[in-house]
Amino acid sequence: MLRVSRLTDYATVVMTCIAAHPAEVLSTAQIADEAKLELPTVSKLLKMLGHAGLVESFRGVNGGYRLARPAEAISLADIVEAMEGPIGLTECSLAQGQCERLSACGVSGSWRTVSGAIDGVLRAMTLAQMLAGRPMAPVRSATDTAQATA
Amino acid sequence: MLRVSRLTDYATVVMTCIAAHPAEVLSTAQIADEAKLELPTVSKLLKMLGHAGLVESFRGVNGGYRLARPAEAISLADIVEAMEGPIGLTECSLAQGQCERLSACGVSGSWRTVSGAIDGVLRAMTLAQMLAGRPMAPVRSATDTAQATA
DNA sequence: TCGAAACAGTACCATTTTGGTCCTGTATCC
DNA sequence: GGATACAGGACCAAAATGGTACTGTTTCGA
Numbered sequence: 001m002l003r004v005s006r007l008t009d010y011a012t013v014v015m016t017c018i019a020a021h022p023a024e025v026l027s028t029a030q031i032a033d034e035a036k037l038e039l040p041t042v043s044k045l046l047k048m049l050g051h052a053g054l055v056e057s058f059r060g061v062n063g064g065y066r067l068a069r070p071a072e073a074i075s076l077a078d079i080v081e082a083m084e085g086p087i088g089l090t091e092c093s094l095a096q097g098q099c100e101r102l103s104a105c106g107v108s109g110s111w112r113t114v115s116g117a118i119d120g121v122l123r124a125m126t127l128a129q130m131l132a133g134r135p136m137a138p139v140r141s142a143t144d145t146a147q148a149t150a
Numbered sequence: 151m152l153r154v155s156r157l158t159d160y161a162t163v164v165m166t167c168i169a170a171h172p173a174e175v176l177s178t179a180q181i182a183d184e185a186k187l188e189l190p191t192v193s194k195l196l197k198m199l200g201h202a203g204l205v206e207s208f209r210g211v212n213g214g215y216r217l218a219r220p221a222e223a224i225s226l227a228d229i230v231e232a233m234e235g236p237i238g239l240t241e242c243s244l245a246q247g248q249c250e251r252l253s254a255c256g257v258s259g260s261w262r263t264v265s266g267a268i269d270g271v272l273r274a275m276t277l278a279q280m281l282a283g284r285p286m287a288p289v290r291s292a293t294d295t296a297q298a299t300a
Numbered sequence: 301t302c303g304a305a306a307c308a309g310t311a312c313c314a315t316t317t318t319g320g321t322c323c324t325g326t327a328t329c330c
Numbered sequence: 331g332g333a334t335a336c337a338g339g340a341c342c343a344a345a346a347t348g349g350t351a352c353t354g355t356t357t358c359g360a
Contacts, residue, residue, distance in 0.1 A: 002154055002230055002234055002237050002238075002239070002268075003238060003239050003240055004152055004239050004240060005317090005318070005319085006318080006319070007318080007319070009240045009261070012257045012260075012261070013257055016256065016257055027334090027335065027336090028335075028336075029335090038320075038321090040320065040321055040322075041319080041320065041321090043336080043337095044319090044320080044321095046336085047336085047337070047338080050336090050337090057335095057336060057337085058327095058328085058335090058336080059326075059327045059328060059334095059335065059336045059337080060326095060327055060328025060329055060334070060335065060336080061327095061328060061329040061330070061333070061334045061335070062328085062329070062334080062335085063327085063328070063329090063334075063335050063336060064335075064336085065336090076260070076264065080152055084152055087152050088152070088153060089152065089153050089154050090153055090154060090159045106166065106280075107162045107163055107166055107280050110162075110226070110275060110279065110280040111159070111162070113275070114226065114271055114272065114275055117271040118152075118268050118271055121264060121267040121268055121271065122264065125260060125263070125264055129260065130256075130257050130260040131256075155346090155347070155348085156347080156348070157347080157348070177305090177306065177307090178306075178307075179306085188349075188350090190349070190350055190351080191348080191349065191350090193307080193308095194348090194349085194350095196307085197307085197308070197309080200307095200308095207306095207307060207308085208306090208307080208357090209305095209306065209307050209308080209355075209356045209357060210305070210306065210307080210355095210356050210357025210358055211304070211305045211306070211356095211357060211358040211359075212305080212306085212357085212358070213305075213306050213307060213356085213357070213358090214306075214307085215307090
């Protein structure tokens with residue numbers, strides 16, 4: 001179905017919740033409550049998002065999480081990559097050369113092109129836009145990408 | 151990693167092989183040999199592609215498969231959909247309304263927008279282009295999509 | 301008319317990935 | 331020094347995936 005994992009989906013919800021309170025440090029419990037997700041799950045998500053440098057963590061009493069940079073500077077691609085690793089539709093989109101079928105198939109180039117285009121789409125959607133809930137206010141020229149079918 | 155299943159990847163290879171012989175009816179064995187894939191796997195792929203109406207099948211001796219329509223009229227989106235069902239990045243991109251968290255999250259709209267854009271990218275890549283192995287010769291205006299990151 | 305070739309359909313199994321939970325450690329604040 | 335809250339693992343159950351096998355059914359050709 002060409003979909004992202006459920007955790008990635010959850011991660012966007014969690015990031016949106018955090019972005020909605022730019023000034024505060026929110027505890028995992030608060031975020032879980034607001035996002036209507038299980039606490040251990042949210043904890044796991046936040047750890048991964050922290051490793052990717054998208055959120056800052058504070059330990060101890062009154063600790064919690066906060067966006068590491070403004071919502072305008074975080075893209076959907078950042079979140080997807082944090083959760084699923086580098087974006088590439090096929091195995092050989094990333095590590096080319098180690099597919100013994102390469103000579104026979106010849107489709108790897110096309111897949112790489114498509115992967116690049118999709119990366120562009122994901123990169124054009126910012127967390128700020130997702131927070132606003134608006135479809136996709138043009139931010140970069142690359143955004144007119146959407147028309148094709150949408 | 152946001153990738154398509156391996157079978158989908160294989161399907162593109164198989165389709166490319168068939169497209170390379172537009173006039174002939176190729177047996178599963180021939181295709182498997184040319185694509186360097188296992189025969190039962192190719193058989194499974196072809197059945198799915200047949201159900202989706204992308205290839206025509208002929209039974210009996212000298213039977214086999216052939217493209218159901220010209221390579222220019224088959225897009226990567228067609229192949230992906232044949233293998234993985236409707237394109238949508240998240241569960242609620244397709245069936246909205248049945249997510250009890252919808253009120254809380256508010257990101258579904260953004261995901262739907264992005265899914266649409268990706269669908270456009272996939273639809274802009276035709277089998278003919280994949281066969282040619284060229285990155286993405288402009289065919290429709292929507293094609294300049296690729297730049298963003300590629 | 302019969303047998304071989306080749307697709308159709310289905311069922312099955314092993315492996316991997318995914319999603320989710322729990323436990324222990326460590327830092328911070330009061 | 332104790333309570334709060336994140337860090338970092340390990341761990342497990344369930345589902346999806348990929349691959350295989352078996353049994354029809356159709357068609358051609360001798």
